[in-house]
Amino acid sequence: MRPMTPSSPSFGAGASGGKEARPGQAGQAPEKKFFSRRKACRFCTDKVVGISYKDVPMLRNFLTERGKIMPRRISGNCALHQRALTTAIKRARNIAMVAFTEER
Numbered sequence: 509m510r511p512m513t514p515s516s517p518s519f520g521a522g523a524s525g526g527k528e529a530r531p532g533q534a535g536q537a538p539e540k541k542f543f544s545r546r547k548a549c550r551f552c553t554d555k556v557v558g559i560s561y562k563d564v565p566m567l568r569n570f571l572t573e574r575g576k577i578m579p580r581r582i583s584g585n586c587a588l589h590q591r592a593l594t595t596a597i598k599r600a601r602n603i604a605m606v607a608f609t610e611e612r
């Protein structure tokens with residue numbers, strides 16, 4: 509009886525098991541400092557308390573060309589003012605001062 513022994517050379521048979529501590533690979537995560545470029549909320553800088561739905565030219569600044577509301581990450585508004593702006597835009601849409609969608 510001849511056992512079929514694989515005649516492959518064993519690579520590092522004795523060094524199996526254990527943590528591979530590679531020097532120089534530890535600090536691999538790049539630090540993305542995007543938060544430092546945070547735009548200030550326009551309404552906070554102007555100290556606007558209430559956002560009126562009647563101020564259509566101002567509302568249009570926060571609409572895309574297709575009539576969608578700008579996301580906060582683009583407009584840079586704070587949560588409070590983005591919420592107020594969204595309400596104002598939706599009110600303005602409802603009375604047909606701002607379009608729901610623009611035609612393409």
Ligand SMILES: [Zn+2]
Pocket residue numbers: 549550551552553585586587588589590
């Ligand atoms: Zn704000």
